[in-house]
Amino acid sequence: MRVLAAGTMAHETGGGVPTKKLLVSTWAFLTLWWSIFTPPDKTFAARLLLLQPAWAVRVLLDDGTWPQDLILMLVLHAVYALWAGLWSLPRIYHSISTSYSDDAMQIYILLFSMLGVCGLSAGGIAHRGNRLEEREYHGPKRTAAIEEALLPPLLIPSKTTHSRMFPQKHSFEYSYLFVGVPVGMAGRSSKALSVDGSPPSWFNVKASDYLFREREELSLAEKLKIYLDKQGISERHYSFAYLVTAPRFLGYSFNPVSFWYIYDGDAQLKYMILEVNNTFDERRLYLLRPGSPDETPESPEDEESDNTLFFKETWQKDFHVSPFNSRKGTYSLRAIDPVAAFQQYGHVKVDNTIVLRSDKGHPKLVARVFSTEPPTSALTVETLQLVRFVASWWWVGFVTFPRIVAQASKLFFTKKLHVWFRPEVTPTSIGRIYTPEEAQIEAYFSAFLTSIVEAADKSLRVIYQAAHHSDSELVLYSSGYLREKEHERTLTVKILSPAFYSRFVHYSHAKEAFDREALATDEKNRTLLIEPPHLLPILLDAMKQATASGAPSTPNGLSDSSGPGLPSRQPYKSPLDSLRWTLLRKLRCPPAAPAYPPPSTVQTDPSIKIIDIRTHPLSELDLFTRTTNPSASSLYRRTLTNLFLAQRFTLGLPILITALDLLFRGSILLAAIAYSSRNDVFDVLRPRAHYEREDVVAVGVLLALANGVHLWSFLKG
Numbered sequence: 001m002r003v004l005a006a007g008t009m010a011h012e013t014g015g016g017v018p019t020k021k022l023l024v025s026t027w028a029f030l031t032l033w034w035s036i037f038t039p040p041d042k043t044f045a046a047r048l049l050l051l052q053p054a055w056a057v058r059v060l061l062d063d064g065t066w067p068q069d070l071i072l073m074l075v076l077h078a079v080y081a082l083w084a085g086l087w088s089l090p091r092i093y094h095s096i097s098t099s100y101s102d103d104a105m106q107i108y109i110l111l112f113s114m115l116g117v118c119g120l121s122a123g124g125i126a127h128r129g130n131r132l133e134e135r136e137y138h139g140p141k142r143t144a145a146i147e148e149a150l151l152p153p154l155l156i157p158s159k160t161t162h163s164r165m166f167p168q169k170h171s172f173e174y175s176y177l178f179v180g181v182p183v184g185m186a187g188r189s190s191k192a193l194s195v196d197g198s199p200p201s202w203f204n205v206k207a208s209d210y211l212f213r214e215r216e217e218l219s220l221a222e223k224l225k226i227y228l229d230k231q232g233i234s235e236r237h238y239s240f241a242y243l244v245t246a247p248r249f250l251g252y253s254f255n256p257v258s259f260w261y262i263y264d265g266d267a268q269l270k271y272m273i274l275e276v277n278n279t280f281d282e283r284r285l286y287l288l289r290p291g292s293p294d295e296t297p298e299s300p301e302d303e304e305s306d307n308t309l310f311f312k313e314t315w316q317k318d319f320h321v322s323p324f325n326s327r328k329g330t331y332s333l334r335a336i337d338p339v340a341a342f343q344q345y346g347h348v349k350v351d352n353t354i355v356l357r358s359d360k361g362h363p364k365l366v367a368r369v370f371s372t373e374p375p376t377s378a379l380t381v382e383t384l385q386l387v388r389f390v391a392s393w394w395w396v397g398f399v400t401f402p403r404i405v406a407q408a409s410k411l412f413f414t415k416k417l418h419v420w421f422r423p424e425v426t427p428t429s430i431g432r433i434y435t436p437e438e439a440q441i442e443a444y445f446s447a448f449l450t451s452i453v454e455a456a457d458k459s460l461r462v463i464y465q466a467a468h469h470s471d472s473e474l475v476l477y478s479s480g481y482l483r484e485k486e487h488e489r490t491l492t493v494k495i496l497s498p499a500f501y502s503r504f505v506h507y508s509h510a511k512e513a514f515d516r517e518a519l520a521t522d523e524k525n526r527t528l529l530i531e532p533p534h535l536l537p538i539l540l541d542a543m544k545q546a547t548a549s550g551a552p553s554t555p556n557g558l559s560d561s562s563g564p565g566l567p568s569r570q571p572y573k574s575p576l577d578s579l580r581w582t583l584l585r586k587l588r589c590p591p592a593a594p595a596y597p598p599p600s601t602v603q604t605d606p607s608i609k610i611i612d613i614r615t616h617p618l619s620e621l622d623l624f625t626r627t628t629n630p631s632a633s634s635l636y637r638r639t640l641t642n643l644f645l646a647q648r649f650t651l652g653l654p655i656l657i658t659a660l661d662l663l664f665r666g667s668i669l670l671a672a673i674a675y676s677s678r679n680d681v682f683d684v685l686r687p688r689a690h691y692e693r694e695d696v697v698a699v700g701v702l703l704a705l706a707n708g709v710h711l712w713s714f715l716k717g
Contacts, residue, residue, distance in 0.1 A: 024067045027074055042086040045676040046077055048702065049669070054710035064635075069709050072662070073669050080673050151242045151338060153189045153378035154180040155203065155389060156350055160369040162407075166362055168415040172407055176246070176369060177396045178350060179378075180338070181205050183241035183260070184221045192386050193247070193378035195220065201378075202390050203247035210243075210258065210275060211285065213430060213468040224260070227273075231287050239265045242338060244350055245275075246397060254400045257369075259352060261338060269311055269337045276319060279404065281432040282425050284319035288333065309340035317356065318426050323408065324417045327524070328359040347374040421595035423524030424497050431467050431497035437639050437654055441501040442466055444636055448624045449493070450476055456542035459484040460491060460535065467495040478542070491535040493528065500527035505640050506591040506647070508616040511540050525594035547620040580717050581618065581626065584637055587644035588616050592652050634717045665709050672705035 032050050035043035050073075058066040080086075156178040164170040181195055188194040194201035196219065208216035211223045218226070224241055228234075245258035260273035274286040290311050317329045332355040341349035351370040358364050376389060411417045425431045434442070446466065453462045456478035464474040481489065495501075500517060507513035514536060517527045530536055618626070625636045642654045650656035679698055 021067050024070050024074075028070055031074060031077070042081070044679075045080075045673045048676045048706050049073055049077070049672060052706050052710070054707050058710065058713065063713060065713055069665060069669075069713065072666055073709070076666060076669050077673055080670065080677075084677065086677075151180065151182060151240075151342075151348065153182065153185060153193045154348055154375035155192060155378055155381070155393075156180055156244065156348070156371050156375045157373050157393065158350060158369055158371045160367070163366045164364065164411075165366070166358070166364045168411075168417060170407075170411060170415055174403055175372075175396055176400075177393045178244050178369075178371070179203055179205065179247045180242060180244045180348065180350075180375065181220075183224055183243055184219075186219055189378050190381060191383075192376075192381050192389070200248070200251075202386070202394075203249055204251075205243070205245060205247055209248075209253070209255070210245075213283075213433065214472065227285070228262075228271075228287075233271070237264065238262045238270060240267070244338070246400070249394055249397050253397050256400070256404075259335070259350075263339065267339050269309070269339065272311055272313075272333070272335065274333070276321060278319070278321050279401070280320075280422055282320070283430040284425075284428070285430070286315060286331075288313040288315065309337045311335040311337055319429050320420070320423055320425075323419045323422070324411050325356065325364065326420050327423060329364070330357045330359075330361075331355070332357070423595060424499070424527050427494065427496060427529055431499070434467070434498040435502065435654070437643055438498040438501040440635065440639050441505055442498070444621060444625050444632075445501060445504065446474065447629075448621050450474070451624065451628065452539070452542050452546050453478050455546055456480065456538070457545075458489075458538050458541070460489050460538050460542070462539065463490065463492045465492070465494040467498045467500070489535055489538065491539060492531045494531075495528050497527045502643060503527060503591040505619070505621065505643065506589065508588060508614075508619050510543050510620050514540075521594060521598055522596040524596045543620045547623045576715075577717065580637060580641075581622070584622070584641050584644070585616060585618055587641060587648065588619075589644055589647055592647065638716060665712060668705065668708040668712065672702075672708065675705055676702055 028050055031046055035046040035050075055066065055070070158176045158178050159173060160176045161173040162171065179193055181193070185195050188197045188201050191201050193203050193205075195205045196207050197204050205220075207218060207220045207223060210220065211227050215223075220243065221241075225235065228238070240263045242261045242263075243258060244261070246253055246255045255277055257277070258275040260271075260275065261269060262271040262273070264270050269290070272288045274288065276284045276286065288311075290313060312332075312334050314330055314332045317331050318327060320327050333352065334355075335352040336349055338348045338350065341347075341351075349371055351368075353366065353368045355363055356365040356367075376385070381389070412419065446464065449462065449464055453460060453476040457480055458478065459480040460478045461481050462476040464476065466474075503517060504510075504513045507516070514528075514530065515521075517525075518530045519533055519536075622640075626633045642657045646652055646654040646657045650660075679702060
């Protein structure tokens, strides 16, 4: 129940952590304090908005959006008050004209000086504690003595070249920065380079950026060990690994390819891992063993160093990297062994050439990345040398992606190359990271699948692998499976891409979702893998039994009964809640069309238009979430509503719906601030002797505007 707990946590935190709520509440208290001790005509808006009881009601009802609204209100009020001249930023002449001989001013100076000294002392103690903590090494112990002797941490100035030979010729080259780190190194080696440094050095390598995505707390060495174990390579087959990669600078990096060099106890290069990332944040790990020397191209290095040890291998391409190449063909690698290069030249050298061939064997692209000068040791770099190096190379990582876009534009607009749309990843690749919506839906889907399988009467075992959680699969058993002796029915549901979750909820029927996302679609569109498919009807029958017992539905399409797997007693549903779910049902629409439509859907007659005339009831997942976990169902419903609105109106981008919602809430708050700044109808700090009849209307407008954002939050649920 790993993901169910995660989903519950996401609901309970309400999108904010205690620290955030504490800071926002402190800001609100200080603003209210300022409004009390400032002339009343300048602060009525702040007092009116902050003293509304609706804030307390939302906190008690565990409305997770109240910190967002409060922050928005405080920011808008501060900006509006500054613009209207209700307060101003401190100016130099104010401090010059202030009389510091005044007794009250001297008390203020003494008080704040004491507070400043206390703050500096506390900060110094905390800083000292952090520095001492940094000196303690908590990473994995190094087991190979050759790590520091042969391949220390290095800064490697490099260059990359690309030459496209078919179907159009196109070449370019640009500078590139690599760093080399021993796998096992942790913390700051110097001010120049660190691995998971806290704080990081100028250039930093973050372990969570590499290999598999889950378990981000692991180090490079721990992640490499787990990965190689899965590939059947135990620790006795290697003793040292070295990573050559593009580092982070100021927390940013774009890393098209990283090279892992894996050595045995005799310092012989046994394996290489090419970690390839595309611009869609997808990843493919190619584990290579040396071989196929006849398939590798010639290199200029052959003539100048015949004795250099090259690592050579050829393998099948199955990962989408460039929109101008299909997923077919082969790669050939010719790479210099850095240890052998050190023995040959006296310094580490990087020179890797990759050739892409079509499925017919024609060379299409030659890509080469190579060091342009002897690397700089991160352990011995001097301060002045480091300053010069940072000044020369800090910008390279930031322009890698723009350079790729610029070259792609030339190929598309000038060379007129055919564009291959992005296919979904294969089971051997790693999909992109989750969006916030997909992470929430995954928790509900996992709980739904667990409940359905455990309540199934027929014999079935389900192995569920969430995207990026291949090492923590969820194994589910039906009651019938536990009674069975043979134990033959095992269904594997492997999610290939997080996109499955955001697409699954667009379907009203799970059967249709599984068909369109896995079975009855082009393999390049698959977001999940179902094996073996002939066991899927058992799971679908269990879903049907659990979510529809044959009782009539209400007029709004919601079932008032439950079958096996759902609670027999339904929670109370308010009319407003039913209206929200009805709106969700009305908004439900098909997901975005796949990049590669199945042949059966390709129309030859453009005059024929296919329209889906089916009614769309609530899906099995909708009914499960609404009936089994009412407290968390509001988050689920809001998430789906945003997805459906985005698909219908904002090109499938939920962030635009969020931005429009923020703009609407900001408009309500700004209108309340502007209107209340011009009225003092019932200000307790400015009481009136008499009230006119028209004041009743002004009071109503003030209260409506002041509570508008709360009403909007209540309507959204």
